Amino acid sequence: MQALWQQFDQLGTEMIVTKSGRRMFPTFQVRISGMDPSAEYVLLMDFIPVDDKRYRYSFHSSSWLVAGRADVAAPSRMHFHPDSPVPGAQWMKQTVSFDTLKLTNNLLDDNGHMILNSMHRYQPRFHVVYVDPTPNSHLNAHKNFCSFFFSETRFMAVTAYQNHRITQLKIASNPFAKGFRTTDSNTWEGSASPFSAYCPPEGRVESPTIKSCCVSKTLSGAGQKGPAPLQAEKCGLFQLEKDSGGESSEKEGSVSLSLASFFHIPSYLEHAAASQERAYMS
Numbered sequence: 477m478q479a480l481w482q483q484f485d486q487l488g489t490e491m492i493v494t495k496s497g498r499r500m501f502p503t504f505q506v507r508i509s510g511m512d513p514s515a516e517y518v519l520l521m522d523f524i525p526v527d528d529k530r531y532r533y534s535f536h537s538s539s540w541l542v543a544g545r546a547d548v549a550a551p552s553r554m555h556f557h558p559d560s561p562v563p564g565a566q567w568m569k570q571t572v573s574f575d576t577l578k579l580t581n582n583l584l585d586d587n588g589h590m591i592l593n594s595m596h597r598y599q600p601r602f603h604v605v606y607v608d609p610t611p612n613s614h615l616n617a618h619k620n621f622c623s624f625f626f627s628e629t630r631f632m633a634v635t636a637y638q639n640h641r642i643t644q645l646k647i648a649s650n651p652f653a654k655g656f657r658t659t660d661s662n663t664w665e666g667s668a669s670p671f672s673a674y675c676p677p678e679g680r681v682e683s684p685t686i687k688s689c690c691v692s693k694t695l696s697g698a699g700q701k702g703p704a705p706l707q708a709e710k711c712g713l714f715q716l717e718k719d720s721g722g723e724s725s726e727k728e729g730s731v732s733l734s735l736a737s738f739f740h741i742p743s744y745l746e747h748a749a750a751s752q753e754r755a756y757m758s
């Protein structure tokens with residue numbers, strides 16, 4: 477799957493957003509190592525704007541052009557992996573897939589989908605959160621998570637594909653698009669290997685710059701086997717800052733998130749229970 481992401485990235489990845497919600501393709505898949513097998517973890521994803529611009533596609537030059545300043549961003553949402561929380565041993569024994577995640581442009585969405593603006597660029601982020609069983613765990617929230625991103629997963633949110641080469645690659649590689657194919661799908665050469673994230677157990681007590689956590693990618697180049705670490709700066713996604721009231725927060729660009737509320741595990745568990753109750757009543 478990583479090789480497929482790289483092929484899309486070379487063309488300029490586009491992801492469809494709809495009012496009812498559309499699943500991502502390629503799917504975000506990751507293999508995790510280094511966890512404490514007996515400790516519980518929550519996995520989640522969010523999406524942040526790459527820049528403060530809105531784009532349009534020029535069919536004449538087959539390229540994306542800046543069309544103005546970005547629209548007002550919707551309130552940030554998190555997508556929790558539906559299996560969360562489970563022990564590290566379970567996360568590490570198989571590839572983790574976020575195949576239930578859906579993208580929408582409906583600002584009034586109440587289904588928990590990720591709300592994005594069309595014609596804007598986004599960067600998916602992947603977070604591993606340690607479920608701290610100790611009292612007052614929220615006081616250590618900035619120590620209990622690792623965050624990762626992979627630059628090749630950036631994409632443009634669209635309501636219809638603009639680049640015809642993206643359309644062709646999606647048809648050729650998406651197993652649900654067999655009816656649109658005019659050539660043998662076996663001619664597509666790609667690797668199903670997922671992204672790799674190494675999050676050592678001791679990482680949860682390190683600095684929030686997460687320098688101790690290494691992100692790795694499985695390379696398919698000639699003569700290169702196994703995971704290779706990314707640049708160190710790609711591990712340190714967040715900086716811990718203090719506001720005027722002395723509260724800690726994470727910042728990247730114009731994105732600001734409160735640590736205590738952002739990764740408050742009891743709130744997630746209450747939300748999950750409420751969602752199950754709604755599904756049962758319906």
